[in-house]
Amino acid sequence: MKLVLWPWFLLFFTLVTSSWSLSSDGQALLALSRNLTLPSSIRSNWSASDATPCTWYGVGCNVRNRVISLDLTSSGVSGSLGPEVCRLKYLQILSLSGNNISGSIPPELGNLKRFSWLSLYINSLSGTIPEELFKNQFLEQVYLHSNQLSGSIPFSVGEMTNLKSLWLHENMLSGALPASIGNCTKLEELYLLNNQLSGSLPETLSEIKGLRVFDASYNSFTGEITFSFENCKLENFSLSFNYIKGEIPSWLGNCRSLIELGLVNNSLSGKIPTSLGLLSNLTYLILSQNYLSGPIPPEIGNCQLLQWLELDANQLEGTIPKELANLGNLKKLFLFDNRLSGTLP
Numbered sequence: 001m002k003l004v005l006w007p008w009f010l011l012f013f014t015l016v017t018s019s020w021s022l023s024s025d026g027q028a029l030l031a032l033s034r035n036l037t038l039p040s041s042i043r044s045n046w047s048a049s050d051a052t053p054c055t056w057y058g059v060g061c062n063v064r065n066r067v068i069s070l071d072l073t074s075s076g077v078s079g080s081l082g083p084e085v086c087r088l089k090y091l092q093i094l095s096l097s098g099n100n101i102s103g104s105i106p107p108e109l110g111n112l113k114r115f116s117w118l119s120l121y122i123n124s125l126s127g128t129i130p131e132e133l134f135k136n137q138f139l140e141q142v143y144l145h146s147n148q149l150s151g152s153i154p155f156s157v158g159e160m161t162n163l164k165s166l167w168l169h170e171n172m173l174s175g176a177l178p179a180s181i182g183n184c185t186k187l188e189e190l191y192l193l194n195n196q197l198s199g200s201l202p203e204t205l206s207e208i209k210g211l212r213v214f215d216a217s218y219n220s221f222t223g224e225i226t227f228s229f230e231n232c233k234l235e236n237f238s239l240s241f242n243y244i245k246g247e248i249p250s251w252l253g254n255c256r257s258l259i260e261l262g263l264v265n266n267s268l269s270g271k272i273p274t275s276l277g278l279l280s281n282l283t284y285l286i287l288s289q290n291y292l293s294g295p296i297p298p299e300i301g302n303c304q305l306l307q308w309l310e311l312d313a314n315q316l317e318g319t320i321p322k323e324l325a326n327l328g329n330l331k332k333l334f335l336f337d338n339r340l341s342g343t344l345p
């Protein structure tokens with residue numbers, strides 16, 4: 001009887017020691033992979049008999065063999081992302097974009113103290129963005145776009161004081177853009193397009209002095225543009241397809257790096273500011289479908305790089321300025337559906 005039991009005892013002993021020898025980070029990854037479904041090629045590569053997970057597909061370690069990055073971008077991963085991910089205490093980079101991960105974002109991700117890069121875009125994530133996730137002053141890049149996230153943008157967004165990029169577009173986010181966003185003073189890119197966001201855009205956006213891209217088009221934002229930039233760094237600024245009213249702010253003339261200005265289909269009124277003529281890099285000026293009145297400023301003729309000029313479906317009047325003939329790079333000119341007179345110079 002004893003002789004028969006011996007091999008079983010040895011096998012048990014071997015299993016115990018091998019799982020002891022895999023580092024805690026490796027065990028955390030294996031625990032994670034119970035819900036996060038890896039394709040078999042990756043699963044067989046994540047071998048429990050290794051001492052560390054540092055040679056595993058998608059895993060990056062520091063010199064002390066602690067996991068600092070998990071990159072399974074476009075790797076055929078499905079299932080859900082469990083809270084086990086935050087057992088990887090040294091994790092700086094998590095990139096799981098371009099997969100088919102469903103379920104919600106674990107709030108525990110907010111506990112990671114060295115976390116600087118979160119990329120979960122193009123998946124099937126649903127539920128709300130956890131308030132805890134944004135309580136993280138280390139995060140610099142947050143890419144959550146092209147999922148099915150709902151609910152509002154957490155107020156805690158203002159705690160990400162080192163944030164440079166926040167990409168939240170193509171989700172089902174609703175509610176207002178929290179005023180606390182103004183605390184993200186290092187923010188350069190804010191993509192909100194294609195959500196169901198509403199309310200007025202907070203005046204605190206003025207605090208984000210290095211903002212280069214602000215795209216909030218295809219939402220339900222209302223109110224006037226109350227924020228402003230003196231020393232403006234904007235390259236792309238789009239609020240198209242919202243319900244913004246009031247005038248186009250003349251401070252846009254301070255945005256000398258501006259390439260694209262899109263304000264299509266809002267309720268903007270008043271005149272087109274002459275200051276837009278100062279924008280020497282402006283390539284796309286798209287102001288169609290508003291209630292803009294007054295003349296087309298002749299100064300627009302100074303925007304030598306302009307390729308698209310769309311001013312159609314407004315209430316513009318007067319003659320078409322002859323200065324538009326200076327626009328040598330123009331490829332698209334839409335002026336119809338206005339009260340303009342005269343002919344194209």
Ligand SMILES: *[C@@H]1O[C@H](CO)[C@@H](O)[C@H](O)[C@H]1NC(C)=O
Binds near residue numbers: 044047056057
């Ligand atoms: C996993 O793949 C890496 C290369 O991506 C290789 O170096 C390593 O030996 C593989 N490990 C196993 C257990 O297959």
Ligand SMILES: *[C@@H]1O[C@H](CO)[C@@H](O)[C@H](O)[C@H]1NC(C)=O
Binds near residue numbers: 034081083
């Ligand atoms: C992980 O999978 C188990 C079993 O299918 C399930 O009960 C649990 O809710 C899942 N956890 C997460 C975070 O999805």
Ligand SMILES: *[C@@H]1O[C@H](CO)[C@@H](O)[C@H](O)[C@H]1NC(C)=O
Binds near residue numbers: 100102
């Ligand atoms: C993604 O997963 C869902 C189930 O969660 C499945 O119905 C769907 O077909 C998958 N899509 C792709 C592109 O694999």
Ligand SMILES: *[C@@H]1O[C@H](CO)[C@@H](O)[C@H](O)[C@H]1NC(C)=O
Binds near residue numbers: 158159180181182183
């Ligand atoms: C952020 O901004 C809001 C409103 O602008 C303010 O009330 C709050 O105290 C600020 N601080 C943090 C950490 O969110």
Ligand SMILES: *[C@@H]1O[C@H](CO)[C@@H](O)[C@H](O)[C@H]1NC(C)=O
Binds near residue numbers: 235236284
């Ligand atoms: C700005 O918009 C233009 C035109 O759509 C695009 O080519 C360019 O890549 C955008 N730049 C940034 C920084 O998003």
Ligand SMILES: *[C@@H]1O[C@H](CO)[C@@H](O)[C@H](O)[C@H]1NC(C)=O
Binds near residue numbers: 256257258281
């Ligand atoms: C205009 O664009 C050029 C080429 O990208 C760039 O070098 C220059 O700095 C830009 N001008 C301004 C005022 O941003």
Ligand SMILES: *[C@@H]1O[C@H](CO)[C@@H](O)[C@H](O)[C@H]1NC(C)=O
Binds near residue numbers: 265267291
């Ligand atoms: C904006 O688009 C909608 C839908 O196409 C249209 O009904 C509305 O008249 C447009 N607004 C303006 C100011 O043209």
